[in-house]
Amino acid sequence: MTRARVRWIAAAAVLTLGVAGCNGPSIGSREPTGSAPANPFSTEVSGALRTSGFNPADEVGQSRADYAAAQLSGVTVTMDKTNFDAQKFAAQAASGQTPDLIQTDRAIVATLASKDLIIPLDQCYEAFGVKPREQYYPSVVDDVSYDGKIFGIPQFFQANALLANKRVLGQAGVTAADLDTSKPDAIVATAKKLYQEKGGKPTVIGFDADLPGSSAMWFTVFGGAAYDEQGKPTLDRPENVAALTWMKQLMDAQGGYPKVKSFKDSMDVFGAGNQYVKDQVAVQTWAQWYPNVLADTKDKVSLEAVPIKNSAGEPIAMAGGTSFAIPKSGKNPSAACAWAIKATSSEAWMAAADARIETVEKNKKLFTGLMTGSPVADQQIKDKYVKPTGNAEFDQVIETYYSVLAKPVTSGSSPVGQTVQQDLTNAVTVALTGEKTPEQALADAQESSLRAWEQATK
Template sequence: MVGIRTVGAALAVATALVASGCGGASAGGQSGAPGASASGALSKDVGGALKTSGFNPSDEVGKSRADYAAGKLGGVKVTMDTANFDPQKFAAQAAAGQAPDLIQVDRHVVATFAAKGLIVPLDQCYALWGVTPDQQYYPSAIKDVSYNGGVYGVPQFFQASALLGNKRVMQKAGVTAADLDTSKPDGVLAAAKKMYAESGGNPSVLGFDPDVPGSANIWFTVFGGHLYNDDGSPDLANAKNLDALNWLKALMDAQGGYAKVKSFKDTMDVFGDGNQYVKDQVGVQTWAQWYPNVLAGTASKVSLEAIPIKDLTGKNVAMAEGTAFAIPKAAKNPSAACAWAITVTSTHAWLAAGQARAQTVEKNKSIATGLMTGSPVADQAIRDKYVAKTDNADFAQVIDTYYSVLADNRPWGSSPVAQQATQELTNAVTVAMTGEKSTQQALADAQAAAQRAWDQVKK
């Protein structure tokens, strides 16, 4: 009885193996080889059943794209598992030879899946449909889904981050956009101190929120650092990253300390009518492009100004995480999977999404803040056709800024140990910010742990 739960998660896969009767009765034996089908030549002549996992057409953007793909690929019967991609379920399905044909996953796990041989490279898929990845999609997004020279994913969404200032708080503190030029970190620190206020020992107005640990990688890039070397090996403890982490710690310490900042942020009504910009609880925050769309619901109560994030040389930094479609090695209908992924991320599909979004905006009498698709071609087409210039000057400036930085897109980074490295980094940032370890020690420990993971992968 004890063992039923004890062996826990690993048993899920073991059970799937046993139940499916595969997995090889003898260790080392080749079994049913469920993955052979995806390795063969792809065809544009598609049909049959297509099982997807992770894609959810619940909003107008997803639905219109799925509808467009359905119209274009009439012979394909699509069945969608609309729940978020679940690696546990995927592992059990793969072991049982019942993997979906197409999965939607976070871009940062693509290299891990590729290194494990769970998904196939899509170079043939792109070539078949005449798509040049670096032209149809942002080169940074393509880099994030590349591994060992191959492209393993079809990216969607590139919602870059920028600084979103609260003009009321900025003006009250005498801070201007020029003071928030991140190429001059000391100036930003001074501006943060000016805007910060506290009550009863706790923050009441956050001056500058760099969104750590989630956006730590952006600030590493600002300081010239990175997470991974070109071969994907982790490089968390480089000198530039350390400079960035020291600055981030100084920034947090100047605003009551990381713990208090985090707890303060946890109380904010981020998606509500009483959000932190309405309540003037923040001076500046780091937000991806989707957040102005949330704030559009309270447009009359907020006063915004977006400021590009710049690296120390003064160049804009546009970084974004996002998702991608990938084809499992065990897919039974890879041709349809390829066709569907390419079609649903095509410019025409995105234009259908842009139109649907515009209709929703009109119906809600809201503001069209843009749709950052992951494709520069589609982004421009949607902006030209569906993102009307708003009368709200603040939002017009915000929208312009988010679009303007996209040309300077930078990769988040691709590594087969991205999940472990990100987790180690998150832990390092937390323990450094709370003072449990020095910044140098925290990064060194994170690097050592990530390196161990890398060594295992490379065995």
């Protein structure tokens, strides 16, 4: 998604200037006159449905697409399976040729909503009797909300946790109890103890906090945030400065960010010689999907998962992800609504889990869980399929990831969310490399993001 985020910034002016007057077919225009307008979304759907950005490349995606299509027998679905592209979408919106349904990063949703390019979906949920904050994690609903309305139908909430290499920890005399992120100074000391180098080059990373990618999560750990409840950037708030100062200390304790990044870039992250097999890391931040990758080398790794805790000592679950949204100029909003609701229903997710289990059993692999954007579906899948694997360490990892779901935390929503994320990435990078102090880096990032905010909220 990083490339799409960069392209979005380049396309922002096009979106602002080129499509401000594009009004395509509006569902609101169909409302009958009277004091109680009918819900413009119908559950009786037909015709053509064009989607973009959703690629059912694996059994999870394909089974959900098949389930949704089976529920909408009168609808012909055509998919553009390429990733969402801001420039392409801007051009489509300008010409009134947008697809009926898009899949995009949740961080983009509020930006699209603020530019009047997508429509609110509160009445879409209402038409199908779905209570969004019950069917989906409230935190991911918050991620796709703007100006008091919901603009997305979320997918996936694959929470982060610390994934520790028990062999490396044991060799250094470190235990999981030493990986308490509510004690950041202790984490720096532990990272330094675990870190190893040879000839001035890292051979073992002690504590990889996934920087700059997970910077916003570490802001949350320190009690900060990238923007406030209204979506206004708050990059330079004291808690964020403290978090970035800690990130710099953490990297400096392990040879410095450039060396750590270079070493990470050389790792075979998805292969048989991955960093846990080769004992190149002690602790890393990973989302729930990565243990599924490591299951291919289950006999060569020794793992333990540890929840990420905030400064109050409470485990938290944060995760990015995608969402469906309906373009304002789409021609079949009711079918788009119906398909997205069905594709993210508990029934669709159970069909996905059935398909994943079939693949797991066929290939004699471990099932490490399947986390969705829905607590209802997650619990159903866990109850039916998450059983002892025969590998006690993987069982502990799986259970830890499920346990943190009890404390989901929103990434927040802002009409300038993409700009803030890019400014944050730049700020963290220059602070970690020592080009600027954490205070100056975040002050400069705040100035840039605030300009974008002021333009977006005029």
